[in-house]
Amino acid sequence: MQPAQRRGLADEAADRIREEILAGRFQPGSALREVDLAASLQVSRGSVREGLAVLEREGLVQSVWHKGTHVIGLTESDIDEVYAVRAALDRLAATSAAARARTDHLDELDALVDRMAEETDAARVLSLDMEFHEVIYRAANNRRLLDAWHAVRSQVRFFQSHRIRLSRGQYRARAWGEHRELAALIRGGDTERLPGIAEEHVHSARRALVEGLAQPPKS
Numbered sequence: 001m002q003p004a005q006r007r008g009l010a011d012e013a014a015d016r017i018r019e020e021i022l023a024g025r026f027q028p029g030s031a032l033r034e035v036d037l038a039a040s041l042q043v044s045r046g047s048v049r050e051g052l053a054v055l056e057r058e059g060l061v062q063s064v065w066h067k068g069t070h071v072i073g074l075t076e077s078d079i080d081e082v083y084a085v086r087a088a089l090d091r092l093a094a095t096s097a098a099a100r101a102r103t104d105h106l107d108e109l110d111a112l113v114d115r116m117a118e119e120t121d122a123a124r125v126l127s128l129d130m131e132f133h134e135v136i137y138r139a140a141n142n143r144r145l146l147d148a149w150h151a152v153r154s155q156v157r158f159f160q161s162h163r164i165r166l167s168r169g170q171y172r173a174r175a176w177g178e179h180r181e182l183a184a185l186i187r188g189g190d191t192e193r194l195p196g197i198a199e200e201h202v203h204s205a206r207r208a209l210v211e212g213l214a215q216p217p218k219s
Helices: 009-022 034-041 045-058 077-101 105-116 122-139 143-167 171-188 194-212
Strands: 062-063 068-072
Touching: 009 034, 009 045, 009 077, 009 143, 034 045, 034 122, 045 062, 045 077, 045 143, 077 143, 077 171, 077 194, 105 171, 122 143, 122 171, 143 171, 143 194
Parallel strands: none
Antiparallel strands: 062 068
C-alpha cells in the first residue's frame, strides 16, 4: 500500500484500507492486523485503529473482542441482507427521483449511461455504476434516504466488485442495458413500471453474485 499522506491520518488510513478491500487485495473474511497495517501505511496503530472504526461503521469490517478485526464475509446470507436493504432503498430513490429530478440530474444520468457504453474496463464501469446511483439518490431530494444509502454504499461496492470478478465478463453488457432503462424510466416519470424495474435491477445483481460464488473457480 502507498504510505498515508498527512491530511488526517485516521481518514487516510481508512481510505487506503478501503481501497485494498474493494480491489480484492484483502479477501472476504481475512484478518486485518493493526501492527501490519500501521507499518505498511507508516502511521501509528492508533490512526489505524480509528481508520478501522470508520470502516466498521461503513459495514466493510467487523471487530470481535479477542478475535480482532476482519473483512466482512461473502456468504449468501450476507449478500441477501445487503441486497434486500438496497432493493428497498433503490425502489424509493428511483420513484422519488422520477418525481423530483431536475433537468441536470436527468442529463447526468444519460451522460453516465453513455460513458458506460464506451468503457471497456469493468472496474471503471463499476465506478460509473455507483456514480449513477449516487445521482439518483441526490435527485430524490430526501436527505435521510441519502444517508441510508451512504450507510450501505461501501458494502454494495464490495459485493459488486466481487460480482465482477466472478461474472466472467457478463457484468459490463448487463450494466449498460439496465442503467439505460432506469435512466429512461426516470426521465419519463414512469412511476408505474419504475418500482419493479428498480428492484429487479438489484435482485439481478444479487443473483449474478450468488451464481458466481456457486461456480467452480477458473483453472
